[in-house]
Amino acid sequence: MCDFIRKHGHANIGFATGSTPLGVYKYLIESYQKGKVSFQNIQAFNLDEYVGLKPGHPRSFASAMKKDLFSHIDIRLESIHVLDGSQQDMDQECQRYESLIKNNPIDIQILGIGMDGHIAYNEPGSPLDGMCHVVDLHQESIESSLDYGFDNIQDVPRQGVTQGIGTIMKAHQLIMMAKGQKKAKLVEKMIYGEVTSDFPSSVIQNHDHVLVCLDQGAASQLK
Ligand code: F6R
Helix, strand or coil: CHHHHHHHCCEEEEECCCCCCHHHHHHHHHHHHCCCCCCCCEEEEECEEECCCCCCCCCCHHHHHHHHCHHHCCCCHHHEECCCCCCCCHHHHHHHHHHHHHHCCCCEEEEECCCCCCECCECCCCCCCCCCEEEECCHHHHHHHHHHCCCCHHHCCCEEEECCHHHHHCCCEEEEEECCHHHHHHHHHHHHCCCCCCCHHHHHHHCCCEEEEECCCCCCCCC
């Protein structure tokens, strides 16, 4: 990512929240602090958000990205783009975000895999060519949200808004990351299993430029 930014001087980057990319974000902050890279000319696009939370809500994905990366680097505030889950007309919000991305194609998209195989908040059953949309979160996703600072499960929003799989697949380069033994079987299915909307992350097999980054635990089921 740093090489790309240095080479081109600018980049449109899609960022995932969650625990997996935190080490990468720490590395980007350190690289910035050491003067090795500048984010002044990048545009950032968050992947997804909870419906019902304002971007400034402490548990929103927008706040998480600010806390974990954006507030520590020199990105311009106006270059940070998020899905606003608090909008009254979410269809309109999805259309706004979809055309923003269409006009600013994403160069590098960071992705993680959810415990039900989701990418962004595209839950099992999501169309493989879908655009930005609102989703009902599956139980695994609601439970996993407890890791993101919610005090109890009742506080976790039941809906999310997400870039669609079709939106994600238009990015020029995907970087899929997974960490820990608990992801091992999912990673094996994502790489060697059938490409199906029942297991949305399997769609990365159809992308021409995808880098999968795993720690030993997440890679332990690969032959
Ligand atoms: C978050 C996102 C999700 C996460 C996935 C893995 O923006 O898009 O798909 O990447 O749920 O989350 P962690 O990394 O917390 O295991």
